[in-house]
Amino acid sequence: MHWEQLLSLKRQGDKHKRLRKEQDETRLGFEVDYDRIIFSSAFRSLQDKTQVIPLSKTDFIHTRLTHSLEVSVVGRSLGRIVGKKILEKHPYLKEVHGFQINDFGAIVAAAALSHDIGNPPFGHSGEKAIGEFFKTGEGLKYKSLLTDKEYQDIIDFEGNANGFRLLAADRVGVEGGLRLSYGTLGAFMKYPKESLPKNPTNNIADKKFGFFQSDKNAFATIAEELGLIQTRDGGAISFSRHPLTYLVEAADDICYTIIDFEDGINLGLIPEDFALEYLIKLVKDSINTKKYNAMAHMEDRLSYLRALAINTLIQDAVNVFIENEEAILKGEFHVSLLDKSKYKAQIDDIITISVNKIYRSSEVLEKEIAGYKIISDILNVYTKALINKKEHKTSNYDKLLIETLPDFYKNTEDNLYNILLNTCCYVASLSDSAAVHIHNKIMGKQL
Numbered sequence: 546m547h548w549e550q551l552l553s554l555k556r557q558g559d560k561h562k563r564l565r566k567e568q569d570e571t572r573l574g575f576e577v578d579y580d581r582i583i584f585s586s587a588f589r590s591l592q593d594k595t596q597v598i599p600l601s602k603t604d605f606i607h608t609r610l611t612h613s614l615e616v617s618v619v620g621r622s623l624g625r626i627v628g629k630k631i632l633e634k635h636p637y638l639k640e641v642h643g644f645q646i647n648d649f650g651a652i653v654a655a656a657a658l659s660h661d662i663g664n665p666p667f668g669h670s671g672e673k674a675i676g677e678f679f680k681t682g683e684g685l686k687y688k689s690l691l692t693d694k695e696y697q698d699i700i701d702f703e704g705n706a707n708g709f710r711l712l713a714a715d716r717v718g719v720e721g722g723l724r725l726s727y728g729t730l731g732a733f734m735k736y737p738k739e740s741l742p743k744n745p746t747n748n749i750a751d752k753k754f755g756f757f758q759s760d761k762n763a764f765a766t767i768a769e770e771l772g773l774i775q776t777r778d779g780g781a782i783s784f785s786r787h788p789l790t791y792l793v794e795a796a797d798d799i800c801y802t803i804i805d806f807e808d809g810i811n812l813g814l815i816p817e818d819f820a821l822e823y824l825i826k827l828v829k830d831s832i833n834t835k836k837y838n839a840m841a842h843m844e845d846r847l848s849y850l851r852a853l854a855i856n857t858l859i860q861d862a863v864n865v866f867i868e869n870e871e872a873i874l875k876g877e878f879h880v881s882l883l884d885k886s887k888y889k890a891q892i893d894d895i896i897t898i899s900v901n902k903i904y905r906s907s908e909v910l911e912k913e914i915a916g917y918k919i920i921s922d923i924l925n926v927y928t929k930a931l932i933n934k935k936e937h938k939t940s941n942y943d944k945l946l947i948e949t950l951p952d953f954y955k956n957t958e959d960n961l962y963n964i965l966l967n968t969c970c971y972v973a974s975l976s977d978s979a980a981v982h983i984h985n986k987i988m989g990k991q992l
Contacts, residue, residue: 546771546772546773546774546785546787546788546874546875546876547772547874548631548635548638548644548788548874549638549641549642549644550770550771550772551728551731551771551772551787551788551789552565552638552642552644552648552649552652552728553726553727553728553731553770553771554568554574554575554726554727554728555726555727555770556574556721556724556725556726556727557713557720557721557722557724557763557766558720558721558724563726564642564643565642565643565644565648566642566643568643573647573648573651574726575648575651575652575655575726575728575729576651576655577726578651578652578655578723578725578726578729579617579651579654579655579658581723581724581725582655582658582659582662582712582723582725583658585662585711585723587662587663587711587974588610588613588658588659588662589610590974590975590976590979591608591609591610591613591661591662591664592608592609592610592976593608593976593977593978593979594608594609594610594661594664594665594666594668594976594977595608595609595666595667595668595671595977596608596609596611596612596668596805596808597668597805597808597809597903597904597909606808606811606812607804607805607808609661609664612661612800612801612804613657613658613659613660613661613662614658615800615804616657616658616660616793616796616797616800617654617655617657617658617796618654619657619796619799619800619855619859620650620653620654620656620657620658620792620793620796621650621651621653621654621657622650622859623650623653623792623795623796623859623862623863624649624650624651624652624653624654624789624792625646625647625649625650626859626860626863627649627792627863627866627867628644628645628646628647628648628649628650629646630863630867631649631870632644632645632646634870649789652726652728652729652732652789653732653789653792653793653796655725655729655732656729656730656732656733656789656790656793657793657796657797659708659712659733660708660733660735660793660797661704661708662708662711662712663703663704663705663706663707663708663709663710663711663973664704664707664708664973665702665704665707665920665972665973665975666916666919666920666972666973666975666976666977666979666980667912667913667916667919667920667977667980668913668916669704670913670916670917671916671920671973672702672703672704673917674916674917674920674921675699675702675920675924675969675972675973676699676700676701676702677700677917677921678920678921678924678925679696679699679700679965680700682921682924682925683921683924683925683928684699684924684925684928684965687961687965690961691961691962691965692758692962693741694739694740694741694758695758695962695966697740697741697743698740698754698757698758698962698966699965699966699969701740701743701753701754702969702973703736703740703753703754703755704973705735705736705753705754705755706740706754706755706756706757706760707757707969707970707973708733709730709733709734709755709756709760709764710722710756710757710759710760710970711723712725712730712733713725713730713760713763713764713767714759714760714763715763716953721763727767727770727771728771728787728789730767731767731768731771731773731787731789731790732787732789732790732792732793733790733793734755734764734767734768734786734787734790735750735753735755735786735790735793735794736750736751736752736753736754736755737750737755737764737768737773737783737784737785737786737787738750738751738754738755738776738777738781738782738783738784739754739755739756739758739761739781739782739783740754740757740758741781742781745777745783746879747879748776748879749879749880749881749884750776750785750786750879751783757966758962759962759963759966761782764782765782768784771787773785773786773787773876774875774876776876785876786873786876788866788870788873788874791866791873791878791881791882792862792866792882794881794882795858795862795866795881795882795883798881798882798883799855799858799859799862799883800855802858802883802892802895802896802899803824803851803854803855803858803895804851805899805903806820806823806824806895806898806899806903807847807851808903809898809899809902809903810843810847811847812903814902814903814906815898815899815902815903817843817847820898821846821847821850823891823894823895823898824847824850824851824854824895825850826891826894827854827857827858827888827891827892827895828850828853828854828857830857831853831856831857832850832853836849837849837850857888858883858886858888858892861886861887861888862882862883862886865882865885865886866882869885916977916980919980919981919984920972920980922984922987922988923972923975923980923983923984923987924968924969924972926946926987927946927950927968927971927972928964928965928968929943930942930943930944930946930947931947931955931957931964931968932957932961932964934947934957935957935958935961935964946987949983950971951971953967954967954968954970954971
């Protein structure tokens with residue numbers, strides 16, 4: 546892969562090339578991507594979607610929106626530092642093509658900002674709940690009517706694939722979704738493969754999938770334009786990762802490792818002394834002990850250690866990226882940057898504590914159980930109503946339900962797969978509170 550191709554400013558529908566040297570420095574194309582994402586309705590809905598604690602009533606716990614903003618900030622730093630080193634190593638990128646340090650930061654920041662944009666309500670359990678409805682619930686009856694890949698798309702409903710759909714898929718009158726630059730879309734594409742074959746290798750890029758069958762042509766067009774390396778022969782679409790995807794992933798890994806841990810401390814799920822000890826192990830080489838001991842309040846100590854920890858992991862991720870740049874460009878780097886971190890043992894310890902004390906806490910588990918029921922019930926009534934309409938069997942109740950849908954999700958002229966997928970994407974678009982509200986309505990609990 547080649548950097549000048551990977552940093553493409555092209556957008557879907559462009560008739561002419563967008564050269565970096567001709568860009569308006571006051572409104573760079575990659576920065577336009579960031580603006581388009583942050584003004585989108587899909588991004589705004591993240592303010593009421595679960596990061597760790599579903600439907601939390603406290604004001605300091607992270608939502609998907611605050612998490613995404615923080616990941617974007619960390620991603621921008623990663624991109625700029627890496628960009629500086631890449632331009633020093635490959636000066637032709639600046640001298641011939643006009644690329645600047647901030648281009649790398651802007652791409653990673655925009656892709657990181659949108660990394661959770663396709664996630665359903667109630668966290669990752671929301672993805673599983675959608676899949677289970679079609680795998681073991683009422684939706685199982687549709688299996689025989691779908692191709693293997695179509696069925697896999699919905700039983701393994703994937704927030705990353707839904708995110709690509711929101712960012713790049715055509716809608717009536719809107720070509721290319723948000724019309725982001727291909728460079729940013731490439732960095733966003735964490736799992737550049739389709740749903741089958743499932744987990745074909747140990748390559749981290751094969752862990753999940755990155756697009757639905759309905760969007761495979763758009764995905765392949767972008768991947769080929771960027772010069773991503775095709776990794777599988779035959780009918781399966783699969784590419785190597787865009788190099789900057791590793792930085793987007795690292796920004797997310799750094800934030801959820803440190804900041805989810807911080808949320809657990811603030812909630813009292815992890816004892817302060819116990820937790821701070823683990824953070825100190827991570828930053829022992831950079832901590833100013835005198836400054837730390839002078840802090841009287843837990844919030845200040847925690848804030849100081851968090852900042853040091855994030856900076857420590859940023860610098861380490863940059864080092865791993867630069868050391869492995871050649872392998873990354875050849876599509877031969879198959880793990881995350883933090884998997885190669887010299888702090889991996891400390892990171893693993895923190896994640897283990899977070900899993901046991903936060904992610905499996907009674908508060909989280911109880912709300913995730915409720916989320917399963919809510920999502921299953923919503924999918925059940927809306928899929929029935931839409932399929933009944935397609936088959937001209939619509940009841941009055943079905944008509945009422947369909948009227949509550951946004952226009953984009955009402956289409957029943959399409960094939961069964963697209964109707965079911967659209968319904969899944971509608972449920973995924975709901976915030977936690979909106980899902981609860983709709984469930985209360987359809988269950989007759991609220992007028």
